[in-house]
Amino acid sequence: MIQFEEAILGLSNDVDSMTISKDENDDDNASTRSSITAVDSTPHDYKVKLDQQYVSSTVESSCPKVGSNDFDSLCVLGRGAFGKVLLVKHRASRTLYAMKTLKKASLVLHVNNIKTERQILEQVRHPFIVQLYYAFQTPTELHMILEYAVGxxxxxxxxxxxxxxxxxxxxxxxxxxxxxxxxxxxxxxxxxxxxxxxxxxxxxxxxxxxxxxxxxxxxxxxxxxxxxxxxxxxxxxxxxxxxxxxxxxxxxxxxxxxxxxxxxxxxxxxxxxxxxxxxxxxxxxxxxxxxxxxxxxxxxxxxxxxxxxxxxxxxxxxxxxxxxxxxxxxxxxERHMDPPIVPLVVSYMPYHLSLSLSYSHFACVFFRTIG
Structure with missing residues (x-):
């Protein structure tokens, strides 16, 4: 499991960040897989912090590390074959995020996909691409804390x-x-x-x-x-x-x-x-x-x-x-053009919660079309 965690999260004393390099004959098939090389390719104000319990990635180098106990789960936003996406609230700041949770046991055959996704999200900063704020792990799961797209x-x-x-x-x-x-x-x-x-x-x-x-x-x-x-x-x-x-x-x-x-x-x-x-x-x-x-x-x-x-x-x-x-x-x-759809968000306390999660509220999204 330690080798698997190192491959996914870069748990190593001499590595600050991970990236994917392409072998000379890499055709992206099972017979020729992408290799991992240790490089420091992240901007100076965006470092991946490492230790032997979890990895925390933040856009502010001065931000403290976080773990699963720092977030309250509100509801399930979506489910996939290997995990789910939760709407969570950071306890200290009360900020809403989308937490992508992946089960380690289901990811052994999909290591490259997870490495690539995390690497891309760490390096890409663009107004029309979702932003990664934190990444950490528990004994059984990997977590990525992403920008919450309320719409x-x-x-x-x-x-x-x-x-x-x-x-x-x-x-x-x-x-x-x-x-x-x-x-x-x-x-x-x-x-x-x-x-x-x-x-x-x-x-x-x-x-x-x-x-x-x-x-x-x-x-x-x-x-x-x-x-x-x-x-x-x-x-x-x-x-x-x-x-x-x-x-x-x-x-x-x-x-x-x-x-x-x-x-x-x-x-x-x-x-x-x-x-x-x-x-x-x-x-x-x-x-x-x-x-x-x-x-x-x-x-x-x-x-x-x-x-x-x-x-x-x-x-x-x-x-x-x-x-x-x-x-x-x-x-x-520069996001100076008005979008044709503007989500209208209403929060309410449901009388009955069908999911086995602890909620404080649930977000309902409506929208109006401009023009």
Whole structure:
């Protein structure tokens, strides 16, 4: 168990932080796995503090370490195969966070995914990417204390609305363009873009989350088949080597989903979905504007080399597209543009709690659409 903890959390007297390096022949398959090297790659004001009981990561080097006893659990925000995400309150500051809890016993075969996710969250600082505040462990679990996105998943708003207007889709797609561009500049292929991984903060801005399937690659290339079928690029499904352009394909699928309420390639079963991605062109509804049709045609090209966003022009070609003609990219990057959806949060004390957790309150989220 000690070796496992060292691999995940970097429990070593001579290591200040961990990062992933790519072996010369690493193809991201089980036969060739990413190796771990000890480097100090974190900014001076963001150090990972280590000891033999838990690891605490804070954005302020002067902050005290924390453990599970420093937080009160309020409710379950989501569940996954290896753990769950809780809404927690820090006892001292009374600040709300999202605590991702992973069971060690379930993670032996997924060590690389957890190492990668934690490394990315430690290093990435961006207004449209969820922030990691602390990371620590107990004898049976790993914990990551993340920024609480009070607005919840973009998927829920899309499900309630049915579909978004083009200005709404353009706004959120633009924020995702900035988030993905930042990840690509750091050598990170995201690989799991979908509405469920796009959260909204209290102001209604996007927070990209869940980096469990992301890949840190020095040359931006890998060939693992992973992701959600409806959003996976053809080259991923084919098992070919691919690069950052797979994220632009997924962005195209997500924009189509926002504009229509459903991904363009969706069959009765997984195989029909895959067949559609590999062989069919996306249908363009009559109400799509010329700008929307042009953007989606460019993003959903099956040949990644001619796909909009591919090198050498990269994300610049996407930002200059007329679909984003009303976006002020500088103002957007500084969060000076008003989001089209503003979550309205109401707290109340429930009469009956069905979950076996101790609550002090439960947050209910409503929303209003601007314009």
């Amino acid at each position: 919840g998943e973009l998927f829920r708003y899309l499900d309630q609305e049915g579909m978004f207007s083009e200005p709404m889709a353009s706004f959120y797609a633009a924020e995702l363009v900035l988030a993905l561009s930042h990840l690509h500049s750091l050598g990170i292929v995201y690989r799991d873009l979908k509405p469920e991984n796009c959260l909204l903060d209290q102001s209604g801005h996007i927070l990209l989350t869940d980096f469990g399937l992301s890949k840190v690659s020095l040359d931006g290339k890998t060939n693992t088949i992973c992701g959600t079928a409806e959003y996976m690029a053809p080259e991923v499904l084919a098992g070919l080597q691919y690069d950052y352009s797979v994220d632009w394909w997924s962005l195209g699928i997500l924009i189509y989903d926002m504009l229509t309420g459903s991904p363009p390639f969706k069959g009765n079963n997984r195989q029909k979905t895959i067949d559609g991605i590999m062989s069919k062109k996306p249908a363009m509804p009559y109400y799509f504007t010329n700008e929307a049709k042009s953007l989606l045609t460019g993003l959903l090209r099956k040949n990644p080399h001619v796909r909009l966003g591919a090198k050498p022009k990269g994300a610049d070609a996407i930002r200059k597209h007329r679909f984003f003609r009303k976006i002020d990219w500088k103002a957007l990057s």
